[in-house]
Amino acid sequence: xxxxxxxxxxxxxxxxxxxxxxxxxxxxxxxxxxxxxxxxxxxxxxxxxxxxxxxxxxxxxxxxxxxxxxxxxxxxxxxxxxxxxxxxxxxxxxxxxxxx
Numbered sequence: 001x002x003x004x005x006x007x008x009x010x011x012x013x014x015x016x017x018x019x020x021x022x023x024x025x026x027x028x029x030x031x032x033x034x035x036x037x038x039x040x041x042x043x044x045x046x047x048x049x050x051x052x053x054x055x056x057x058x059x060x061x062x063x064x065x066x067x068x069x070x071x072x073x074x075x076x077x078x079x080x081x082x083x084x085x086x087x088x089x090x091x092x093x094x095x096x097x098x099x100x
Contacts, residue, residue, distance in 0.1 A: 035064030
């Protein structure tokens with residue numbers, strides 16, 4: 001029964017995050033709630049969120065950040081290529097290294 005529950009939980013998290021991204025511009029409160037529910041599903045069933053789903057949460061304030069709406073994404077110009085993501089809610093900036 002456990003693998004079936006895990007599969008359903010991951011599918012529901014994916015659906016909620018997809019809906020949150022589409023609703024981010026028109027209804028930001030609904031998108032925050034949908035992302036919160038997806039995060040709650042992962043904690044309740046002790047399932048680690050897949051990487052693409054984890055990317056849309058701020059590392060500091062743990063809130064949902066939609067690219068271009070309540071966050072800013074920039075490419076780094078240093079010798080080590082990276083993506084800088086700035087959260088507009090808490091102001092935290094974090095980097096993701098791009099493998100070359």
